Amino acid sequence: MSNLFFVDKISTENIQSIENEEAHHAIKVLRLSVGELVYVSDGHGKWISGPISEISKKSLAIRIENTGETHAEKPELVVVQAFTKSDRNKEMLELVTVSGADRIIPWSSQRSISKWQSDSREKWMITVKEACKQSKRFRVPIVNNQMSTNEILNEVKTGFAIVFHESAKEKFSEISLPANLDRIYLIVGPEGGITEEELQLFSTINATVVRLGAPILRSAHAGFAAMSALQTKIGRW
Amino acid sequence: MSNLFFVDKISTENIQSIENEEAHHAIKVLRLSVGELVYVSDGHGKWISGPISEISKKSLAIRIENTGETHAEKPELVVVQAFTKSDRNKEMLELVTVSGADRIIPWSSQRSISKWQSDSREKWMITVKEACKQSKRFRVPIVNNQMSTNEILNEVKTGFAIVFHESAKEKFSEISLPANLDRIYLIVGPEGGITEEELQLFSTINATVVRLGAPILRSAHAGFAAMSALQTKIGRW
Numbered sequence: 001m002s003n004l005f006f007v008d009k010i011s012t013e014n015i016q017s018i019e020n021e022e023a024h025h026a027i028k029v030l031r032l033s034v035g036e037l038v039y040v041s042d043g044h045g046k047w048i049s050g051p052i053s054e055i056s057k058k059s060l061a062i063r064i065e066n067t068g069e070t071h072a073e074k075p076e077l078v079v080v081q082a083f084t085k086s087d088r089n090k091e092m093l094e095l096v097t098v099s100g101a102d103r104i105i106p107w108s109s110q111r112s113i114s115k116w117q118s119d120s121r122e123k124w125m126i127t128v129k130e131a132c133k134q135s136k137r138f139r140v141p142i143v144n145n146q147m148s149t150n151e152i153l154n155e156v157k158t159g160f161a162i163v164f165h166e167s168a169k170e171k172f173s174e175i176s177l178p179a180n181l182d183r184i185y186l187i188v189g190p191e192g193g194i195t196e197e198e199l200q201l202f203s204t205i206n207a208t209v210v211r212l213g214a215p216i217l218r219s220a221h222a223g224f225a226a227m228s229a230l231q232t233k234i235g236r237w
Numbered sequence: 238m239s240n241l242f243f244v245d246k247i248s249t250e251n252i253q254s255i256e257n258e259e260a261h262h263a264i265k266v267l268r269l270s271v272g273e274l275v276y277v278s279d280g281h282g283k284w285i286s287g288p289i290s291e292i293s294k295k296s297l298a299i300r301i302e303n304t305g306e307t308h309a310e311k312p313e314l315v316v317v318q319a320f321t322k323s324d325r326n327k328e329m330l331e332l333v334t335v336s337g338a339d340r341i342i343p344w345s346s347q348r349s350i351s352k353w354q355s356d357s358r359e360k361w362m363i364t365v366k367e368a369c370k371q372s373k374r375f376r377v378p379i380v381n382n383q384m385s386t387n388e389i390l391n392e393v394k395t396g397f398a399i400v401f402h403e404s405a406k407e408k409f410s411e412i413s414l415p416a417n418l419d420r421i422y423l424i425v426g427p428e429g430g431i432t433e434e435e436l437q438l439f440s441t442i443n444a445t446v447v448r449l450g451a452p453i454l455r456s457a458h459a460g461f462a463a464m465s466a467l468q469t470k471i472g473r474w
Binding site: 091095097098099100132134135136137171172173174211212213215216217218221224225228229231232233234235236237 | 328332334335336337369371372373374408409410411448449450452453454455458461462465466468469470472473474
């Protein structure tokens with residue numbers, strides 16, 4: 001399977017260059033050769049593909065054969081993920097990315113165990129980008145900075161908010177989504193769950209609380225299950 | 238969160254005993270004490286819960302306070318999973334189990350890299366059981382022995398077979414499922430994909446070939462995505 005690399009800007013000529021770290025990775029780690037087919041994207045949807053035409057010490061050139069663009073779709077799909085135990089974050093981010101989330105908001109919830117560090121956002125973004133490469137996704141999801149519960153409440157008011165909680169009576173498949181939504185928020189609690197107080201706060205902004213099946217999902221898996229369910233419900237999958 | 242233990246038989250009296258390995262795990266590893274609430278299930282849907290009333294050297298007794306049963310539902314949901322790289326099997330089995338598969342069939346497909354060993358089934362069953370404990374699932378999915386492509390073709394004829402492949406034109410959400418199905422098979426390829434020849438064979442038995450979204454899912458994640466999508470479509474989630 002051909003590799004995908006990210007660059008700042010997609011060429012409008014017929015040669016695309018790859019430089020810096022991505023070039024280093026291609027040349028020194030993957031040891032690609034002239035002639036091999038690769039994909040290059042700007043991470044915002046635009047992409048090209050073609051064979052490597054030249055490899056120099058710190059860069060490589062691709063002869064552009066195909067071009068394309070993955071456009072943003074409406075509604076925007078946003079996963080609000082309470083941060084969970086740090087060793088599960090990588091798995092969570094990979095799953096949420098490949099399931100097509102447009103944006104991920106780290107939520108500092110009452111029962112979040114780990115702390116958000118100054119480099120956490122950068123780390124999350126690296127993981128998300130890796131998952132995009134692995135799954136050939138040309139639009140890299142946006143990772144916001146962490147938000148408190150109050151900030152989350154203000155944010156999710158701007159769209160249709162769905163909270164996943166095992167105590168909910170209503171099933172996800174039973175809810176009806178209004179037409180022409182700009183944005184859907186899927187709100188996933190931490191390993192220890194969303195508290196009663198948080199549920200109460202979400203109810204004040206008319207968030208819809210639903211459950212996903214009977215078994216209890218790990219926090220790191222719940223976002224993926226929710227995204228898969230939503231993608232099916234809105235007909236993208 | 239209370240622990241779940243599996244036993245061969247659920248008591249019809251008011252005391253449930255736990256013995257052997259499960260007792261060892263409760264006493265020596267988890268170091269549970271008298272009074273702690275636990276769940277006990279026969280793995281076929283029947284369960285009880287209550288506080289530990291007595292701990293002896295190799296067994297413990299539970300005073301039964303609640304009983305229940307998760308019944309088998311129709312259609313039966315069967316994941317046919319080409320075995321993938323062995324280090325991903327654990328993740329795949331955990332995901333497929335918590336998403337509610339009733340049965341898992343290991344498929345020896347053309348591009349399956351790892352080999353099925355004499356103890357593979359036992360290993361898969363242990364992982365599946367662990368995932369049931371973690372997610373409080375009282376019906377443990379059945380793990381079949383490995384099947385060849387021909388055996389898979391014969392098996393999936395008895396139900397509605399859906400093959401997931403990135404080349405498919407039809408989206409999963411677009412298919413219409415016949416009413417009153419006994420069994421739905423979700424067929425997931427290995428890391429290297431389902432071959433053209435295999436796709437051709439599935440078409441001879443009228444399997445429906447669909448795709449799930451644009452990004453390419455890892456084999457270990459595809460079954461979970463497929464199950465989540467199906468659970469939503471049939472209205473269980």
